[in-house]
Amino acid sequence: MTDYSRWTTGEPVVDTKAPEGPIAERWDRRRFEAKLVNPANRRRHTVIVVGTGLAGGAAGATLAEQGYHVVQFCYQDSPRRAHSIAAQGGINAAKNYRNDGDAVQRLFYDTVKGGDFRARESNVHRLAQVSVEIIDQCVAQGVPFAREYGGLLDTRSFGGVQVSRTFYARGQTGQQLLLGAYQALTRQIAAGTVEMHARTEMLDLIVVDGRARGIVARDLVTGRIDTYFADAVVLASGGYGNVFHLSTNAKNSNATAIWRAHRRGAYFANPCFTQIHPTCIPRSGDHQSKLTLMSESLRNDGRIWVPKVRGDERPPNAIPEEERDYYLERLYPAFGNLVPRDIASRAAKNVCDEGRGVGPGGQGVYLDFADAIARTGRAAVEEKYGNLFEMYARITAEDPYAAPMRIYPAIHYTMGGLWVDYDLQTTVPGLFAIGEANFSDHGANRLGASALMQGLADGYFVLPATLNDYLARHPHDTVDPAHPAVAEAVADTEDRLNLLLAVNGDRTPESFHRELGELLWDECGMARTETGLRKALNRIPQLRDEFWRRVRVPGSGADLNQSLEQANRIADHLELAELMCLDALHRAESCGGHFREESQTPDGEAARDDESFAYAAAWEFTGIGRAPVLHREDLVFEHVHPTQRSYA
C-alpha cells in the first residue's frame, strides 16, 4: 500500500458564490450584482483562453466582441479541429417547440436526476435557462440545423428523457456548432482582437501573489518555450478520458492543462466520475488506437439485443425473434432503449459477463434497425443516420442495413474536472474552467446532448458575465517577468522535458499509455471494487516509476517532436490516474457512472448513499505520492428531491 491510498480531510467548501433566493431568479441576480468593466477599459485587459472547442471558441469570440484582448491557444494546427467537432447527436434546449410538455424546469429536473443527484442545483438550473438562447445564437450564425418541411427546426429524443428537445444537424451536430464558434472566433482573429496561437500547448500555469496571471506554453513546431501573461486565465481544454488510452476522445486530447493547474492549487473535483458510452464500435485488436462512437440518437430507432442463451454463435439474422433478449426493453419498459448512458452501458456489460455477448471475444451486443427499416423504409433511416451507417460499414467492413450493428461501451466523457464555483472560477483566483474541463453541471452521469449545451452555455453566456466581475474587482497591474514564480514555472517545464528526453530507455511512450489504460479500464471502468481499486493504487506508482526509468523519447526538444508531446501527456495521465482511483475508492457508494459493486440494490442498480456521500469531492494537491486533502462541498437539494433513479 502506498501513502497515496490514504487522504486527509480538510475544510469543507462553504461558499459556492451561488446567489440566494428563488432558483429561477439566481442567474439574473448574479448578472445584476456583477461589477462591469467600462467598455473603454476592456481592451487594456488581457484574457488567456486555452482550447478552442465549443467552450473555448465561444468564450474567445465573445470576450473579444466585448472588447477584451484575448490570447488563445490550441495544440491542433487550427482552432477548427478541437474535439467538440466529433460530437454527433445533438444539443438539448428547453424550447418546447414540440409542445410536448418541456420547460426549463423539466430540463433542470432531468439533468439533476440524470446526474444521479450529484450536481449543484444552482448551476444546473442556469444551464437549463441559458439553453434556449444557445439555439437562437447558433441559428443566427448560420448553423444548418435539421429542419422540417415548413422551415422550422426539427428535434429528436435522447436518452434519459421523455420529451423531444434535442436539436441536431444530421450526425454532425458538434461539427456544425464548432464551426459556428470557430467562424465567430476567426472573425475576431482577423480583426486583431484575438491573438491566436495554434500548435502551441500550455504546459504550466503561472500563479503570482495568489492569482493566476499567465501560462507557460511550448510552440510545438519550434519547440520554443514562452511565457504569456494576462489578467485572467480560462481553461477550456476538455476532459481527461484519454487517461484510459482507448476512448472516443481525439488521440491527442489530454489532461495536461487542468492537471498542471491542479498542481498549482486548483482543486480537482469528482475525478472518478467518468462516462462510459453504450454505443461504440467494439475494438478489433491490440493495434487499436482509439474507439469510435456511434451516436446515442441511434437508440431512437435501433433495438438492442443479445441471444437469450449463452454461446449462441448463429449469425444474428438466423436467430428467431423469440430467442432474442431485448434486455433494455425488458428491464426498463418505460424508457426502453433510451435509458441513460450509465444504465445502458452497465446492462451491456452484464449480459456480456453472462456469456451472451456477440462478436469476437463476446464483447458486443446487437443494435438492430430491421424493425425501423421495415416500419419507415430504408430511405428514412438513411436520411437520419446515413453518415453513421457509412462510418460503421467503413470501420467494420459489415453492412448495417443488412445485419445489426455490433456495439460495446467505451470511455467517452468525464463529468469530473476542476472544481469551480457558480462563477466558473477555480480555487485559484483568476483561473476559470469551462466546458468539459470543469466538473460543474452533470453530476455523476451526463445526459446525451448535454455536453454541447454546457460547453456553449459556459462559453457564450456564463463566463463572459462572471469574468467581467472578476476583472472589475481586481487591480489592473502588469506581471513582472522576473518574478520568481515565473522563473520557477519555466524551469519546471524545461526540466521535465529535458528529463523525458534524457531517459533513453527501452519502452515506447505508447506502451505505457496502453498499460495504464488497460489497468484503469479493468479496475476503474464500468464496475469498481475496493480490492480492484487498491490493486490499481498499488500498481500506478510502480508504473510511473518505470515510465521515468524506461521510456524512450527520440529526437530533441528543439523542433516538432510528437513523441515528446505524447510522453509529456502520459506523464500527467500517470499522476491523474492515481487521483481517479483514490476518489473511486473513497466514494464507497454507487452513483451514475461510478458503480461500486459493493453498493447495489437487490436488482443490480446503483445504490446511492446520500447520508454519507451527498457531496462533491474537491481534492487539493499536496505532492506526487503524497496524500491529497479532501474538501467536501455538500450538495443541497431544495428543488429536486433525491430519489432512487427509476427508468423502469
Place this chain on the structure above:
Amino acid sequence: MKLTLRIWRQTGPDEPGRMTTYDVTGISPDMSFLEMLDHLNEELILAGDEPVAFDHDCREGICGACGMVINGRAHGPERTTTCQLHMRHFTDGDTIDVEPWRAAAFPVVKDLVVDRSAFDRIIGSGGYITAPTGAAPEAHATAVPKPVADTAFEHAECIGCGACVAACPNGSAMLFTSAKVVHLNVLPQGAPERESRVLDMVGAMDAEGFGGCTNTGECATACPKGIPLPSIAAMNREYLRALSKGR
C-alpha cells in the same frame, strides 16, 4: 500483412526531403492507415530512429487534421479521410508511397505535416455571419425552407483537410472556399454579407498563393465529404453577381 512503405522524410521547412523505404510486418487488415503508421513508429522508436511525423487527431474522419498522398492520391484509394482508410484495401506485399500534401500554399513543416493556416485566413476574411453573442433573434423568427437548409448543410460538411488542394494540378482552393461561400450565402441569415463575403474570400484565397481553377474536377473526386463540384460554379455566380452589384 507485409508491406514496403516509401515515405517522404523532411526534417524541416527549408531542408531537402527524400523518399525513405521501410519494411513493415505484422499489419492487420483491420488497422487504419494511421494505426499502421503508429505501428511503424513504435518500431522506429525502439530502433533508435525518429518516428514519422504526421498530423492526426480525432481519427474518426471529422476533424480534418490527417491527410497524406497515398500512391499518388489524396487520402489514398478510398473516398474517405486517411484515418478512416483501412489496410484491408491493400494487398499483402504491396509497396505504398506516402507523401505530404503538395501545394505552394501548404509548406511542409516536417515529414508528412504541412502548414494549412491559409485556410483559417480565408475563413477569417469573410467565412462567417456577423452575429455577436446575445444579439440573436428567436430561432424560429426566420423559417428556412428544408431544401435550402439541406444545401447549406451539404456544403457546411467540409472538414478543411486540404485534400482538394492536394489533388488539384493547380493547387487551387476553389472547392474549399466555395463550400463556405455557398453554405452561408444560401441562408437568409447570410444574406446581408452575401456580396462582401464572396469578394473578400476569393481575394484572400488568391493572396495566399493558391492556383486558379481549370475545371479539372480532381478536388471533388478527392473530397472525403463529397462537397459537390457545382459548388465552384455557384461561387463563380455569386462572385459575378457581387461584382455586378458593386460593393
